[in-house]
Amino acid sequence: MVQITEAQKALRRLCNGRPSAAVESQVLSLLNNLAAAPEQIKPQPQTVNRGELAEMERRFSAALTTSPVDEDNAKEIALRLAGMQYNAIGSSEYESQRLRHLFIAAAPMAEINAELLKSTVSQVYVKKGQASLLLKNGQIIERSQ
Numbered sequence: 001m002v003q004i005t006e007a008q009k010a011l012r013r014l015c016n017g018r019p020s021a022a023v024e025s026q027v028l029s030l031l032n033n034l035a036a037a038p039e040q041i042k043p044q045p046q047t048v049n050r051g052e053l054a055e056m057e058r059r060f061s062a063a064l065t066t067s068p069v070d071e072d073n074a075k076e077i078a079l080r081l082a083g084m085q086y087n088a089i090g091s092s093e094y095e096s097q098r099l100r101h102l103f104i105a106a107a108p109m110a111e112i113n114a115e116l117l118k119s120t121v122s123q124v125y126v127k128k129g130q131a132s133l134l135l136k137n138g139q140i141i142e143r144s145q
Contacts, residue, residue, distance in 0.1 A: 005111075005114070006114035007111065007112035007113065007114035007117060008024070008112075009114075010112075010114045010117050010118050011024060011027060011112065011117065011124065014117070014121055014122075014123055014124040015124045015126060019124070019126065019131075020129075022129065023124070023126050023129075023131045024112065026130070026131035026143065027112060027117070027124060027131050027133065028109060028111065028112050029143070030131065030132075030133050030141055030142075030143065031106075031109060031112065031113070031116065031117065031120075031133075032108055032109055033141075034103045034106075034120075034141065035103045035104075035106040035107070035108060035109070036108075038099075038100040038103035038104050039100070040141070041096050041099045041100050041103065041135065041137065041139060042096060042139060043092040043093045043095075043096040043137065044092045044096075044137055044138040044139050045092075046087075046088060046089070046090035046092060052084070053081075053084050053085070053088065056077065056080060056081045056084055057081060059077050060074070060077045060078055060081050063077050091137075092137050092138060095136055095137035095138075096137045096139070098136075099120050099135055099136060099137055102116060102119060102120055103116075103120070119136075120135060120136060121133050121134065121135060121136070122134045122135065122136050125140075130142070130143060131143075
């Protein structure tokens with residue numbers, strides 16, 4: 001009976017199936033490339049409704065310039081605006097920094113490190129026999145990178 005490693009189990013989950021030896025090798029290569037050059041991990045742009053944000057900023061400005069100022073309304077608008085601005089920042093910057101630190105600390109691998117794979121990769125895509133990684137920050141890493 002062949003013993004399946006923890007890394008192979010994790011890879012199966014990320015691939016939604018049983019990856020070929022070639023795909024396993026490609027994933028190892030992609031992980032080693034990230035460990036060798038973690039600066040290629042970049043925050044991904046967040047999708048923000050700029051029109052909605054601009055409208056909330058306009059409403060906040062109007063609430064502050066109306067005399068007398070309705071403090072409760074201005075406070076409610078300010079909190080909603082702050083929430084929208086916070087969401088616009090997103091977690092991609094933090095997540096990218098976390099991923100870079102993990103790959104900086106990673107030693108070159110002869111086989112896939114299960115913990116590194118699980119903590120950095122959300123999904124492994126295989127298209128026409130080529131593996132690509134969806135990192136936890138939303139960035140897709142392919143062989144050409």
